[in-house]
Amino acid sequence: EKGGFRTFMDKEINDEPQAVADTLLGRTNTAGNLTLDELRIDEALLRTVDKIIVIACGTAAYAGHVAKYAIEHWCRIPVEVELAHEFRYRDAVVSEKTLVVAISQSGETMDTLMAVRHAREQGAKVLSIVNTHGSTIPRESDAVLYTHAGPEIAVASTKAFLAQLTAAYLLGLYLAQVRGTKFPDEIAGVLADLKAMPNKIRTVIDGGDRIRMIARWMDSRSVLFLGRHVGFPVAMEGALKLKELAYIHAEGFAAGELKHGPIALIEPGIPVFVIVPSPRGRDSLHSKVISNIQEIRARGARTLVIAEEGDDAVLPYADEVFWVPQSPTLLSPLVTVVPLQIFACELATARGLDVDQPRNLAKSVTVE
Ligand code: M6R
Numbered sequence: 001e002k003g004g005f006r007t008f009m010d011k012e013i014n015d016e017p018q019a020v021a022d023t024l025l026g027r028t029n030t031a032g033n034l035t036l037d038e039l040r041i042d043e044a045l046l047r048t049v050d051k052i053i054v055i056a057c058g059t060a061a062y063a064g065h066v067a068k069y070a071i072e073h074w075c076r077i078p079v080e081v082e083l084a085h086e087f088r089y090r091d092a093v094v095s096e097k098t099l100v101v102a103i104s105q106s107g108e109t110m111d112t113l114m115a116v117r118h119a120r121e122q123g124a125k126v127l128s129i130v131n132t133h134g135s136t137i138p139r140e141s142d143a144v145l146y147t148h149a150g151p152e153i154a155v156a157s158t159k160a161f162l163a164q165l166t167a168a169y170l171l172g173l174y175l176a177q178v179r180g181t182k183f184p185d186e187i188a189g190v191l192a193d194l195k196a197m198p199n200k201i202r203t204v205i206d207g208g209d210r211i212r213m214i215a216r217w218m219d220s221r222s223v224l225f226l227g228r229h230v231g232f233p234v235a236m237e238g239a240l241k242l243k244e245l246a247y248i249h250a251e252g253f254a255a256g257e258l259k260h261g262p263i264a265l266i267e268p269g270i271p272v273f274v275i276v277p278s279p280r281g282r283d284s285l286h287s288k289v290i291s292n293i294q295e296i297r298a299r300g301a302r303t304l305v306i307a308e309e310g311d312d313a314v315l316p317y318a319d320e321v322f323w324v325p326q327s328p329t330l331l332s333p334l335v336t337v338v339p340l341q342i343f344a345c346e347l348a349t350a351r352g353l354d355v356d357q358p359r360n361l362a363k364s365v366t367v368e
Contacts, residue, residue, distance in 0.1 A: 046099070
Protein backbone atom coordinates (compact mmCIF):
# COMPACT_ATOMS: atom_id res chain seq x y z
CA GLU A 1 0.00 0.00 0.00
CA LYS A 2 3.02 2.22 -0.07
CA GLY A 3 2.30 2.81 -3.73
CA GLY A 4 5.89 2.13 -4.77
CA PHE A 5 7.42 4.43 -2.15
CA ARG A 6 10.13 3.32 0.29
CA THR A 7 8.12 4.28 3.33
CA PHE A 8 4.65 5.51 4.22
CA MET A 9 6.21 8.81 5.12
CA ASP A 10 7.66 9.25 1.62
CA LYS A 11 4.24 8.42 0.21
CA GLU A 12 2.44 10.78 2.56
CA ILE A 13 4.76 13.66 1.70
CA ASN A 14 4.02 12.93 -1.93
CA ASP A 15 0.28 13.02 -1.12
CA GLU A 16 0.48 16.53 0.31
CA PRO A 17 -0.74 18.48 -2.72
CA GLN A 18 -3.80 16.21 -2.84
CA ALA A 19 -4.41 16.53 0.91
CA VAL A 20 -4.52 20.32 0.61
CA ALA A 21 -6.67 20.27 -2.53
CA ASP A 22 -9.12 17.80 -0.97
CA THR A 23 -9.39 19.88 2.19
CA LEU A 24 -10.34 22.90 0.09
CA LEU A 25 -12.78 20.97 -2.05
CA GLY A 26 -16.50 21.69 -1.80
CA ARG A 27 -16.13 24.46 0.73
CA THR A 28 -16.90 27.40 -1.53
CA ASN A 29 -19.88 28.23 -3.68
CA THR A 30 -19.82 29.56 -7.23
CA ALA A 31 -19.90 33.14 -5.94
CA GLY A 32 -16.61 32.47 -4.16
CA ASN A 33 -18.11 32.53 -0.67
CA LEU A 34 -17.15 30.01 1.94
CA THR A 35 -19.92 27.58 2.75
CA LEU A 36 -19.09 25.78 5.96
CA ASP A 37 -22.66 24.77 6.75
CA GLU A 38 -21.21 21.43 7.79
CA LEU A 39 -20.10 23.14 10.99
CA ARG A 40 -23.72 23.43 12.03
CA ILE A 41 -22.76 26.27 14.32
CA ASP A 42 -24.89 29.37 14.60
CA GLU A 43 -23.35 32.32 12.74
CA ALA A 44 -24.78 34.64 15.39
CA LEU A 45 -22.78 32.74 17.96
CA LEU A 46 -19.60 33.11 15.93
CA ARG A 47 -20.18 36.88 15.94
CA THR A 48 -20.17 36.94 19.74
CA VAL A 49 -16.79 35.20 20.07
CA ASP A 50 -14.29 37.47 21.79
CA LYS A 51 -11.39 35.07 22.17
CA ILE A 52 -10.13 31.90 20.52
CA ILE A 53 -7.98 29.34 22.27
CA VAL A 54 -6.36 26.72 20.07
CA ILE A 55 -5.50 23.51 21.89
CA ALA A 56 -3.48 20.64 20.45
CA CYS A 57 -0.28 18.66 20.92
CA GLY A 58 2.87 18.20 18.88
CA THR A 59 2.62 18.93 15.19
CA ALA A 60 -1.07 19.84 15.47
CA ALA A 61 -0.10 22.55 17.97
CA TYR A 62 2.34 24.01 15.44
CA ALA A 63 -0.54 24.19 12.95
CA GLY A 64 -2.36 26.07 15.70
CA HIS A 65 0.51 28.56 15.98
CA VAL A 66 0.20 29.36 12.29
CA ALA A 67 -3.57 29.64 12.69
CA LYS A 68 -3.05 32.34 15.31
CA TYR A 69 -1.18 34.59 12.87
CA ALA A 70 -3.82 34.13 10.19
CA ILE A 71 -6.94 34.43 12.35
CA GLU A 72 -5.72 37.48 14.24
CA HIS A 73 -4.81 39.17 10.97
CA TRP A 74 -8.04 38.39 9.16
CA CYS A 75 -10.55 38.50 12.01
CA ARG A 76 -9.05 40.78 14.67
CA ILE A 77 -9.97 38.26 17.38
CA PRO A 78 -7.29 37.52 19.99
CA VAL A 79 -6.03 33.96 19.60
CA GLU A 80 -4.09 31.98 22.20
CA VAL A 81 -2.38 28.73 21.33
CA GLU A 82 -1.79 26.27 24.06
CA LEU A 83 -0.61 22.73 24.46
CA ALA A 84 -3.75 20.81 25.43
CA HIS A 85 -2.22 19.30 28.57
CA GLU A 86 -1.11 22.71 29.84
CA PHE A 87 -4.50 24.26 29.12
CA ARG A 88 -6.27 21.47 30.99
CA TYR A 89 -4.44 21.88 34.25
CA ARG A 90 -4.29 25.60 34.76
CA ASP A 91 -7.06 28.07 35.48
CA ALA A 92 -7.56 29.25 31.93
CA VAL A 93 -10.01 32.13 31.59
CA VAL A 94 -12.80 30.75 29.47
CA SER A 95 -16.36 31.97 28.96
CA GLU A 96 -19.37 31.38 26.69
CA LYS A 97 -17.76 33.84 24.31
CA THR A 98 -14.62 31.75 24.02
CA LEU A 99 -14.25 29.54 20.97
CA VAL A 100 -11.89 26.67 21.64
CA VAL A 101 -10.41 25.14 18.51
CA ALA A 102 -9.01 21.64 19.06
CA ILE A 103 -6.72 20.32 16.34
CA SER A 104 -5.96 16.61 16.07
CA GLN A 105 -5.10 14.24 13.25
CA SER A 106 -6.24 11.11 15.05
CA GLY A 107 -9.11 12.62 17.00
CA GLU A 108 -8.05 10.30 19.82
CA THR A 109 -5.24 12.15 21.58
CA MET A 110 -6.12 11.87 25.25
CA ASP A 111 -4.46 15.15 26.27
CA THR A 112 -6.51 17.01 23.66
CA LEU A 113 -9.72 15.15 24.50
CA MET A 114 -9.37 16.01 28.18
CA ALA A 115 -8.85 19.65 27.30
CA VAL A 116 -11.94 19.57 25.05
CA ARG A 117 -14.05 18.20 27.91
CA HIS A 118 -12.62 20.74 30.30
CA ALA A 119 -13.34 23.64 27.94
CA ARG A 120 -16.95 22.59 27.47
CA GLU A 121 -17.41 22.22 31.22
CA GLN A 122 -16.30 25.84 31.50
CA GLY A 123 -18.99 26.88 29.01
CA ALA A 124 -16.81 27.35 25.92
CA LYS A 125 -17.89 26.18 22.48
CA VAL A 126 -15.47 23.66 20.99
CA LEU A 127 -14.81 23.38 17.28
CA SER A 128 -12.45 20.60 16.30
CA ILE A 129 -10.26 20.25 13.23
CA VAL A 130 -9.79 16.50 12.84
CA ASN A 131 -8.68 14.07 10.14
CA THR A 132 -10.17 10.80 11.34
CA HIS A 133 -13.91 10.42 10.86
CA GLY A 134 -15.82 8.82 13.70
CA SER A 135 -13.09 9.47 16.24
CA THR A 136 -13.76 10.66 19.78
CA ILE A 137 -12.79 14.35 19.69
CA PRO A 138 -15.29 15.32 16.96
CA ARG A 139 -18.01 13.34 18.74
CA GLU A 140 -17.43 15.41 21.85
CA SER A 141 -17.14 18.77 20.07
CA ASP A 142 -19.86 21.29 19.26
CA ALA A 143 -18.69 21.51 15.65
CA VAL A 144 -16.19 19.75 13.38
CA LEU A 145 -14.21 20.81 10.37
CA TYR A 146 -12.68 17.70 8.86
CA THR A 147 -9.34 17.75 7.12
CA HIS A 148 -9.38 15.51 4.09
CA ALA A 149 -5.82 14.22 4.17
CA GLY A 150 -6.82 10.56 4.00
CA PRO A 151 -5.39 8.01 6.43
CA GLU A 152 -1.95 8.90 7.75
CA ILE A 153 0.06 5.80 8.65
CA ALA A 154 3.57 7.07 9.42
CA VAL A 155 3.95 8.11 13.04
CA ALA A 156 5.43 11.45 12.02
CA SER A 157 2.69 13.73 10.81
CA THR A 158 3.25 15.32 7.38
CA LYS A 159 0.26 15.56 5.06
CA ALA A 160 -2.10 15.92 8.02
CA PHE A 161 -0.14 19.00 9.10
CA LEU A 162 -0.64 20.65 5.71
CA ALA A 163 -4.33 19.73 5.80
CA GLN A 164 -4.61 21.20 9.32
CA LEU A 165 -3.08 24.44 8.10
CA THR A 166 -5.53 24.49 5.21
CA ALA A 167 -8.53 23.89 7.46
CA ALA A 168 -7.32 26.57 9.86
CA TYR A 169 -7.08 29.07 7.00
CA LEU A 170 -10.61 28.15 5.92
CA LEU A 171 -11.86 28.65 9.45
CA GLY A 172 -10.13 32.04 9.69
CA LEU A 173 -11.58 33.18 6.40
CA TYR A 174 -15.02 31.91 7.37
CA LEU A 175 -14.90 33.88 10.62
CA ALA A 176 -13.82 36.95 8.67
CA GLN A 177 -16.75 36.42 6.29
CA VAL A 178 -19.30 35.94 9.08
CA ARG A 179 -17.98 38.84 11.15
CA GLY A 180 -17.40 41.12 8.18
CA THR A 181 -13.77 41.90 9.04
CA LYS A 182 -12.64 41.39 5.44
CA PHE A 183 -14.32 42.40 2.22
CA PRO A 184 -15.73 39.51 0.16
CA ASP A 185 -13.26 40.16 -2.64
CA GLU A 186 -10.35 40.00 -0.20
CA ILE A 187 -11.58 36.64 1.06
CA ALA A 188 -12.05 35.42 -2.51
CA GLY A 189 -8.48 36.56 -3.24
CA VAL A 190 -7.02 34.51 -0.38
CA LEU A 191 -9.11 31.52 -1.42
CA ALA A 192 -7.69 31.80 -4.93
CA ASP A 193 -4.19 31.94 -3.43
CA LEU A 194 -4.97 28.85 -1.36
CA LYS A 195 -6.18 26.97 -4.42
CA ALA A 196 -2.84 27.71 -6.09
CA MET A 197 -0.88 26.11 -3.23
CA PRO A 198 -1.12 22.41 -4.21
CA ASN A 199 0.86 23.03 -7.42
CA LYS A 200 3.48 24.96 -5.47
CA ILE A 201 3.80 22.15 -2.93
CA ARG A 202 4.28 19.74 -5.83
CA THR A 203 7.10 21.92 -7.16
CA VAL A 204 8.88 21.72 -3.80
CA ILE A 205 8.48 17.94 -3.58
CA ASP A 206 9.69 17.42 -7.15
CA GLY A 207 12.65 19.69 -6.54
CA GLY A 208 13.75 17.86 -3.39
CA ASP A 209 16.93 16.18 -4.73
CA ARG A 210 19.38 18.70 -3.31
CA ILE A 211 17.93 18.59 0.20
CA ARG A 212 17.93 14.79 0.07
CA MET A 213 21.59 14.84 -0.81
CA ILE A 214 22.42 17.24 2.01
CA ALA A 215 20.46 15.02 4.40
CA ARG A 216 22.36 11.90 3.37
CA TRP A 217 25.69 13.53 4.14
CA MET A 218 24.69 15.21 7.38
CA ASP A 219 26.70 13.90 10.31
CA SER A 220 26.01 16.59 12.86
CA ARG A 221 24.73 15.72 16.33
CA SER A 222 22.68 18.88 16.64
CA VAL A 223 20.69 20.94 14.15
CA LEU A 224 19.03 24.30 14.78
CA PHE A 225 16.05 25.87 13.03
CA LEU A 226 15.26 29.57 12.95
CA GLY A 227 12.14 31.30 11.75
CA ARG A 228 10.15 34.41 12.32
CA HIS A 229 6.40 35.17 12.18
CA VAL A 230 4.78 32.07 10.60
CA GLY A 231 8.29 30.75 9.99
CA PHE A 232 8.67 30.28 13.75
CA PRO A 233 6.20 27.38 14.09
CA VAL A 234 7.68 25.95 10.88
CA ALA A 235 11.10 26.00 12.56
CA MET A 236 9.71 24.16 15.58
CA GLU A 237 8.03 21.62 13.33
CA GLY A 238 11.28 21.04 11.41
CA ALA A 239 13.05 20.39 14.70
CA LEU A 240 10.33 18.03 15.92
CA LYS A 241 10.53 15.96 12.73
CA LEU A 242 14.28 15.57 13.16
CA LYS A 243 14.01 14.55 16.82
CA GLU A 244 11.27 12.03 16.12
CA LEU A 245 12.78 10.42 13.07
CA ALA A 246 16.52 10.73 13.38
CA TYR A 247 16.93 11.00 17.18
CA ILE A 248 19.12 14.04 16.70
CA HIS A 249 19.09 16.97 19.03
CA ALA A 250 17.20 19.72 17.25
CA GLU A 251 15.65 22.97 18.34
CA GLY A 252 13.49 25.54 16.67
CA PHE A 253 13.80 29.17 17.68
CA ALA A 254 12.13 32.44 16.89
CA ALA A 255 14.85 34.22 14.93
CA GLY A 256 14.32 37.38 16.95
CA GLU A 257 15.24 35.46 20.08
CA LEU A 258 18.72 34.60 18.81
CA LYS A 259 20.58 37.36 20.58
CA HIS A 260 18.64 36.69 23.80
CA GLY A 261 20.46 33.41 24.29
CA PRO A 262 20.48 30.81 21.52
CA ILE A 263 23.27 32.51 19.58
CA ALA A 264 25.61 31.10 22.25
CA LEU A 265 24.96 27.68 20.70
CA ILE A 266 26.46 28.72 17.38
CA GLU A 267 29.82 27.07 16.86
CA PRO A 268 31.79 26.33 13.73
CA GLY A 269 30.08 23.81 11.49
CA ILE A 270 26.73 23.64 13.25
CA PRO A 271 23.93 23.30 10.67
CA VAL A 272 21.24 25.94 11.02
CA PHE A 273 18.13 25.98 8.89
CA VAL A 274 16.71 29.45 8.42
CA ILE A 275 13.23 30.05 7.05
CA VAL A 276 13.33 33.43 5.35
CA PRO A 277 10.11 35.46 5.12
CA SER A 278 9.06 36.69 1.72
CA PRO A 279 10.82 39.89 0.64
CA ARG A 280 7.45 40.93 -0.79
CA GLY A 281 5.88 40.77 2.67
CA ARG A 282 6.77 43.13 5.47
CA ASP A 283 10.18 44.31 4.40
CA SER A 284 11.51 44.79 7.92
CA LEU A 285 10.96 41.11 8.72
CA HIS A 286 12.86 39.96 5.67
CA SER A 287 15.86 42.17 6.31
CA LYS A 288 15.98 41.22 9.99
CA VAL A 289 16.18 37.53 9.14
CA ILE A 290 18.87 38.23 6.53
CA SER A 291 20.89 39.92 9.32
CA ASN A 292 20.39 36.83 11.50
CA ILE A 293 21.83 34.63 8.76
CA GLN A 294 24.77 36.99 8.46
CA GLU A 295 25.35 36.88 12.25
CA ILE A 296 25.35 33.12 12.56
CA ARG A 297 27.43 32.65 9.43
CA ALA A 298 30.05 35.01 10.83
CA ARG A 299 30.26 32.65 13.82
CA GLY A 300 30.85 29.65 11.61
CA ALA A 301 27.36 28.15 11.28
CA ARG A 302 26.56 26.20 8.14
CA THR A 303 23.51 28.08 6.88
CA LEU A 304 20.78 26.06 5.17
CA VAL A 305 18.36 28.61 3.90
CA ILE A 306 14.76 28.20 2.80
CA ALA A 307 13.84 31.20 0.72
CA GLU A 308 11.42 32.35 -1.89
CA GLU A 309 12.38 32.02 -5.55
CA GLY A 310 14.03 35.20 -6.71
CA ASP A 311 15.16 36.32 -3.23
CA ASP A 312 18.77 36.90 -4.20
CA ALA A 313 19.44 38.78 -0.95
CA VAL A 314 20.05 35.43 0.75
CA LEU A 315 22.79 34.33 -1.64
CA PRO A 316 25.82 36.00 -0.01
CA TYR A 317 25.14 34.31 3.35
CA ALA A 318 23.68 30.94 2.44
CA ASP A 319 25.78 27.78 2.26
CA GLU A 320 22.78 26.12 0.68
CA VAL A 321 19.50 27.56 -0.55
CA PHE A 322 16.31 25.58 -0.96
CA TRP A 323 13.91 27.60 -3.05
CA VAL A 324 10.16 27.60 -2.58
CA PRO A 325 7.64 29.21 -4.95
CA GLN A 326 6.41 32.69 -4.12
CA SER A 327 3.33 32.66 -1.88
CA PRO A 328 1.51 35.09 0.41
CA THR A 329 3.28 35.21 3.79
CA LEU A 330 0.44 33.70 5.83
CA LEU A 331 0.15 30.73 3.48
CA SER A 332 3.89 30.19 3.11
CA PRO A 333 4.16 27.41 5.77
CA LEU A 334 2.44 25.12 3.26
CA VAL A 335 5.61 25.24 1.18
CA THR A 336 8.40 26.10 3.63
CA VAL A 337 7.80 23.08 5.87
CA VAL A 338 8.09 20.58 3.03
CA PRO A 339 11.91 20.67 2.60
CA LEU A 340 12.23 20.15 6.37
CA GLN A 341 10.00 17.08 6.25
CA ILE A 342 11.98 15.69 3.32
CA PHE A 343 15.23 16.41 5.15
CA ALA A 344 14.24 14.52 8.31
CA CYS A 345 12.81 11.60 6.35
CA GLU A 346 15.91 11.25 4.19
CA LEU A 347 18.39 11.63 7.02
CA ALA A 348 16.63 8.95 9.08
CA THR A 349 16.42 6.63 6.06
CA ALA A 350 20.12 7.12 5.32
CA ARG A 351 20.90 6.10 8.89
CA GLY A 352 18.88 2.94 8.49
CA LEU A 353 16.20 3.96 10.97
CA ASP A 354 12.56 2.96 10.88
CA VAL A 355 11.02 6.12 9.51
CA ASP A 356 7.43 4.99 9.81
CA GLN A 357 7.73 3.61 13.34
CA PRO A 358 10.31 5.63 15.27
CA ARG A 359 11.36 4.26 18.63
CA ASN A 360 9.24 5.01 21.71
CA LEU A 361 6.45 6.70 19.74
CA ALA A 362 2.87 5.78 18.92
CA LYS A 363 0.72 7.20 16.13
CA SER A 364 -1.94 8.25 18.55
CA VAL A 365 -1.26 8.93 22.18
CA THR A 366 -4.31 7.62 24.00
CA VAL A 367 -3.09 8.10 27.55
CA GLU A 368 -2.61 11.40 29.34
O1 M6R B 1 -3.41 12.86 16.45
P1 M6R B 1 -2.95 14.20 16.92
O2 M6R B 1 -2.87 15.22 15.84
O3 M6R B 1 -3.80 14.72 18.07
O4 M6R B 1 -1.51 13.98 17.50
C1 M6R B 1 -0.81 15.02 18.12
C2 M6R B 1 0.65 14.67 18.29
O5 M6R B 1 0.79 13.51 19.08
C3 M6R B 1 1.34 14.43 16.94
O6 M6R B 1 1.22 15.53 16.09
C4 M6R B 1 2.82 14.10 17.13
O7 M6R B 1 3.50 15.21 17.60
C5 M6R B 1 3.39 13.58 15.81
N1 M6R B 1 4.10 12.34 16.03
C6 M6R B 1 4.26 14.59 15.13
O8 M6R B 1 4.89 14.09 14.00
